[in-house]
Amino acid sequence: MNQLSDRINNLATSATLAMAAKARELRAEGKDIIGLSLGEPDFNTPDFIKDAAIEAINQNYNSYSPVDGYVELKEAIITKFKRDNNLNYTLPQVVVSTGAKQSLANIAAVMLNPGDEVILPCPYWVSYSDIVKLSDGVPVEVQTSIENDFKMTAEQLEAAITPKTKMIWYSSPCNPSGSVYSKAELRALADVLKKYPNIYIVSDEIYEHINFKGGHFSMAEFDDMYDRTITVNGVSKAFAMTGWRIGYIGAPDWIARACNKMQGQITSGANCIAQRAVITALEADPSSIKYMVDEFKERRSLILNLLSEIDGFKTNEPEGAFYVFPNISSYFGKTIKGKTINNASDFSLFLLEEALVATVTGEAFGNKDCIRISYAASQKDITEAIRRIKTALS
Numbered sequence: 434m435n436q437l438s439d440r441i442n443n444l445a446t447s448a449t450l451a452m453a454a455k456a457r458e459l460r461a462e463g464k465d466i467i468g469l470s471l472g473e474p475d476f477n478t479p480d481f482i483k484d485a486a487i488e489a490i491n492q493n494y495n496s497y498s499p500v501d502g503y504v505e506l507k508e509a510i511i512t513k514f515k516r517d518n519n520l521n522y523t524l525p526q527v528v529v530s531t532g533a534k535q536s537l538a539n540i541a542a543v544m545l546n547p548g549d550e551v552i553l554p555c556p557y558w559v560s561y562s563d564i565v566k567l568s569d570g571v572p573v574e575v576q577t578s579i580e581n582d583f584k585m586t587a588e589q590l591e592a593a594i595t596p597k598t599k600m601i602w603y604s605s606p607c608n609p610s611g612s613v614y615s616k617a618e619l620r621a622l623a624d625v626l627k628k629y630p631n632i633y634i635v636s637d638e639i640y641e642h643i644n645f646k647g648g649h650f651s652m653a654e655f656d657d658m659y660d661r662t663i664t665v666n667g668v669s670k671a672f673a674m675t676g677w678r679i680g681y682i683g684a685p686d687w688i689a690r691a692c693n694k695m696q697g698q699i700t701s702g703a704n705c706i707a708q709r710a711v712i713t714a715l716e717a718d719p720s721s722i723k724y725m726v727d728e729f730k731e732r733r734s735l736i737l738n739l740l741s742e743i744d745g746f747k748t749n750e751p752e753g754a755f756y757v758f759p760n761i762s763s764y765f766g767k768t769i770k771g772k773t774i775n776n777a778s779d780f781s782l783f784l785l786e787e788a789l790v791a792t793v794t795g796e797a798f799g800n801k802d803c804i805r806i807s808y809a810a811s812q813k814d815i816t817e818a819i820r821r822i823k824t825a826l827s
């Protein structure tokens with residue numbers, strides 16, 4: 434008999450991690466799988482950051498840190514927010530967590546009561562809906578279109594708002610679509626939200642630096658949104674530090690205090706060595722990571738060119754992050770190599786089994802017609818993967 438709680442029984446397994454596990458299984462059977470499913474830079478953490486961690490170990494940073502992070506790290510975050518985002522935060526407004534994922538889980542836990550609705554423009558990052566559900570919130574999906582670059586319009590936002598709406602969560606640059614909201618597009622959303630003062634905003638900016646056109650804008654930069662916006666960021670993507678597990682928020686101080694209280698009962702402060710290393714990462718000029726962004730930009734051109742040569746892949750032009758999110762619905766209903774493809778999950782599985790390429794179904798991101806392909810892989814692997822996909826489908 435299943436003795437587990439309804440909470441865990443109702444929780445979906447992360448689709449990106451599930452696909453990675455399936456790819457690992459096939460590799461163990463000796464299959465040569467190319468993994469384009471994970472949202473993880475394939476670079477190493479820069480040496481100057483690793484050196485800072487080694488120094489912290491030698492300086493005996495081994496005790497519990499303050500729950501919300503070392504003051505020196507919070508100061509570096511405040512300077513970063515000012516330098517890169519024109520945002521003014523004070524120490525009590527900043528909380529350091531074990532990855533942006535924990536920052537988001539804290540926010541859901543401290544902001545949501547049972548039945549509170551959270552608007553998620555689709556496609557959204559895979560964990561948003563389950564993090565919201567874990568805190569008894571109700572995700573409300575808003576379908577966007579590839580024609581509008583997968584961005585939610587002001588009209589769509591307004592139509593989704595109900596008396597139960599508590600929050601809206603989005604990422605820009607977006608995982609999985611790569612879309613970046615312009616200042617004008619965010620202003621249009623803010624003009625709607627102005628009419629609903631009890632709705633709070635999560636602006637997830639973890640891909641901020643992986644932006645190919647520039648012009649990153651934070652919702653909290655608008656004076657009339659500042660008191661209602663929680664700015665989420667972290668070092669996983671920009672600094673190739675996924676395993677170090679450091680994320681952070683800048684928020685109204687009452688929300689930050691609540692996150693601090695929550696974290697104090699669940700995990701305490703984030704890893705002390707990683708925190709010291711992140712001080713060095715954030716104090717560095719963002720130009721120190723430009724070589725990675727330049728490489729991602731080249732790969733984006735490569736993968737878009739290669740995909741344009743395959744029938745039935747319709748893509749937008751991602752302006753940031755390291756994913757393409759092609760609409761592959763023209764394959765639905767077709768049978769290829771004896772396998773019938775009825776939806777994006779079938780298609781992604783077909784690519785894994787017949788092309789030996791791991792991708793992720795769009796269903797995990799709230800979109801039934803697309804798949805996500807990560808180009809955080811070498812140009813050689815990208816080229817070979819798309820060649821295999823083309824062959825398998827032809």
Ligand SMILES: Cc1ncc(COP(=O)(O)O)c(C=O)c1O
Nearest residue numbers: 532533534558604608667669680
């Ligand atoms: C949009 C988005 N937000 C948050 C996260 C979580 O990042 P972290 O590694 O800091 O927990 C990810 C990771 O994939 C992401 O893509």
